[in-house]
Amino acid sequence: MTLFTGLSAFPITPANQSGRVDTDALRTLISRLAGSGIDSIGLLGSTGTYMYLSRDERARAIESAIAEAAGRVPVIAGIGALRTDDAIALAGDAKALGAAAGLLAPVSYTLLSENEVFEHFAAVAGESGLPIVIYDNPGTTHFRFTSELIARLARLPGIVAAKNPTVTPDDSPAHLATLRAQVPPGFSVGYSGDWNCVEALIAGADAWYSVLAGMFPTVCVNLARTAREDSVEARRLNAALTPVWDLMRQHTGLRVIYALAERLGIRAEPPRPILPLAERVKQQVLDTFDALSETLDQSGVI
Amino acid sequence: MTLFTGLSAFPITPANQSGRVDTDALRTLISRLAGSGIDSIGLLGSTGTYMYLSRDERARAIESAIAEAAGRVPVIAGIGALRTDDAIALAGDAKALGAAAGLLAPVSYTLLSENEVFEHFAAVAGESGLPIVIYDNPGTTHFRFTSELIARLARLPGIVAAKNPTVTPDDSPAHLATLRAQVPPGFSVGYSGDWNCVEALIAGADAWYSVLAGMFPTVCVNLARTAREDSVEARRLNAALTPVWDLMRQHTGLRVIYALAERLGIRAEPPRPILPLAERVKQQVLDTFDALSETLDQSGVI
Numbered sequence: 001m002t003l004f005t006g007l008s009a010f011p012i013t014p015a016n017q018s019g020r021v022d023t024d025a026l027r028t029l030i031s032r033l034a035g036s037g038i039d040s041i042g043l044l045g046s047t048g049t050y051m052y053l054s055r056d057e058r059a060r061a062i063e064s065a066i067a068e069a070a071g072r073v074p075v076i077a078g079i080g081a082l083r084t085d086d087a088i089a090l091a092g093d094a095k096a097l098g099a100a101a102g103l104l105a106p107v108s109y110t111l112l113s114e115n116e117v118f119e120h121f122a123a124v125a126g127e128s129g130l131p132i133v134i135y136d137n138p139g140t141t142h143f144r145f146t147s148e149l150i151a152r153l154a155r156l157p158g159i160v161a162a163k164n165p166t167v168t169p170d171d172s173p174a175h176l177a178t179l180r181a182q183v184p185p186g187f188s189v190g191y192s193g194d195w196n197c198v199e200a201l202i203a204g205a206d207a208w209y210s211v212l213a214g215m216f217p218t219v220c221v222n223l224a225r226t227a228r229e230d231s232v233e234a235r236r237l238n239a240a241l242t243p244v245w246d247l248m249r250q251h252t253g254l255r256v257i258y259a260l261a262e263r264l265g266i267r268a269e270p271p272r273p274i275l276p277l278a279e280r281v282k283q284q285v286l287d288t289f290d291a292l293s294e295t296l297d298q299s300g301v302i
Numbered sequence: 303m304t305l306f307t308g309l310s311a312f313p314i315t316p317a318n319q320s321g322r323v324d325t326d327a328l329r330t331l332i333s334r335l336a337g338s339g340i341d342s343i344g345l346l347g348s349t350g351t352y353m354y355l356s357r358d359e360r361a362r363a364i365e366s367a368i369a370e371a372a373g374r375v376p377v378i379a380g381i382g383a384l385r386t387d388d389a390i391a392l393a394g395d396a397k398a399l400g401a402a403a404g405l406l407a408p409v410s411y412t413l414l415s416e417n418e419v420f421e422h423f424a425a426v427a428g429e430s431g432l433p434i435v436i437y438d439n440p441g442t443t444h445f446r447f448t449s450e451l452i453a454r455l456a457r458l459p460g461i462v463a464a465k466n467p468t469v470t471p472d473d474s475p476a477h478l479a480t481l482r483a484q485v486p487p488g489f490s491v492g493y494s495g496d497w498n499c500v501e502a503l504i505a506g507a508d509a510w511y512s513v514l515a516g517m518f519p520t521v522c523v524n525l526a527r528t529a530r531e532d533s534v535e536a537r538r539l540n541a542a543l544t545p546v547w548d549l550m551r552q553h554t555g556l557r558v559i560y561a562l563a564e565r566l567g568i569r570a571e572p573p574r575p576i577l578p579l580a581e582r583v584k585q586q587v588l589d590t591f592d593a594l595s596e597t598l599d600q601s602g603v604i
Binding site for chain 2: 052082117119
C-alpha cells in the first residue's frame, strides 16, 4: 500500500494535565500500531488532541512516534493551528522530524471564508514543502469544504489527499463520485467517522482515517481489507461493531477511546476542559467492548 | 458608573503578521477611549483577536493598555484559551497586570458539554481570584449558554457578569427578563452585537459590549446615554447608524472595524488566515462611514 491508501490509525496522545506528552505511553500505542498491518499512523489528529498541545510537545510526540515506528509505518502529523504562521512552523517541524505528511484542518475562532481557507492552505503547502492532507472536520473547525474548494486546492503542488467527514453511512459514495470527477488523478480521497466508513471503502475510497484503529488496529485492518474483497462480509463485520459505533456516536470517538485506553493499561485523561466519561458511562463502554471483543475473538477477526 | 455597567468598548489589538502587538498603535486607541466617556475597555475580545495572540503578547497588550488608561477607565481583559490551565495562567497574568476583570469564553475545538463548561469556569474563577465576565459568543465558541447554566455560574464567587449575544434587535428584552429572574441581585447582564443593543439597553440591560465603540466611542456613548433617557430618540439615533450596522452584519464587525482603522491613521491587518476586506468592499465601508460621520456630525451626536 502507498501512503494515503488503506487504513490510517489515529491514536490518542497520552499527556498529563499540564500538557506534557507521556512519550512512554505514546510509544506503547505506536508499537502496537506499527506491527498491526495498518498503512499509516495519523498522529496528532483531533483524537490526538493536537489543538491542546504546544509546539514543543507536538514535536516531542512526533519524534517519539517516528522513533518507535522506525520506518515500518509512515507518520502523518496534525499541523493545524489558528494562525497561518503557526501552521507553517508546525509543518516545518513535522517535516524536519521525518513526518511523511501533514494533516491540516482550517481551525477557526473567527469563522473563515472559502478564500481565507484557500490562502491558508496555499501558504502552508507552499512554504513548508510538506505534503498536505486536507482535513475537513466541520464538527471542530466549523468550516465545510465544498468539492470545488478541494478541487482547487488539489491542483496546488504538495496538496495530495483529503480526509473527508461522513454524516451517515450512505453519504460517502455520492460524495466520492463528485470529488473524483473534479480532482486530479492520483489525489487521494479518504473518509473518517468510523461508523460510516465501510460504505466509503466499498465504494472505492482510497483511505479510511480511523479512531478505533488508533487503539484496536487488528479488527479495523480486517474490516478495511474485507471491504476491498467481499462487501457482504464487510457489512456483516461492520454490523457486528455496531455497539462500539453507537457509543462513539453518542459520546464522541475521543471520549470513548480515552475510556478504552484502560484496556491497554494506559492511564490517560483528555486535556481539561474536556472531561473523561462519567464512571457509569465509562463502565458501560468497557463492558460493551469486552463483550464485543469476546465475540469477535471467537469469530477470529480481532 | 460602576464596573460592568454602561458602555464597554472593544478595540482591535494592532499587531504585525508575526503576532507582535504594536503597542504604540494600541495606546493611540486606548487614549481615545480613556477620554471619551465610556465605562470600561474590553481589551483582547474577539475583535481584539485574543485567540491569535500568545500569552506574552497578550500580557504586553494588557500592560500597555493599563498604562495608557492610567486609572481613568477600568480594563476587562480576554483570558479565553482552549486549555483550562492556560486560561487560569492568563487570568493570573491579567490580575497581576491590573486588569479589573477577565472575559472568559468557552473556547472549543472538541465541542464541550454544559458540565465541562461549568467546571472550566469554576476552575478559572476559583484558582485565579480574578472577577470573571462570562463571554457567551456561540459564533466563535460553538457553545450556547442556557440561562440555567449562567445562573449556576453566577452563584459561584467571582463570577460577576455575563456578556450575552443578540441575534435580532428584539430578542434581548425577553432574554434579559429570563436571566434576571434566575441570577443573584447585582450580577451584571449585558449584551453584544452592536446593531441589536439599543433594545437591550432600553429594556434595562446593565451593559453594552460594543465593537464600534472600540474605535468610535463618542457616538456610542451618546447612544448608550440616550437609551437610558429617551427611547424614541435612542431608536432614531440607532436607525441613523443602520448603514454601519448593515456592513458589520454582512462582513463581520471585526473585518469592518479593521477597514475603518485607516480613518484613525492606524495601519493594521487582522492575523492570517483572516484577510482584510477586498479593496472594493473596504472602499464601500470607508465611503459609508464618511457619509455617516458627516450626517452625525451635523446633528451633533458624534
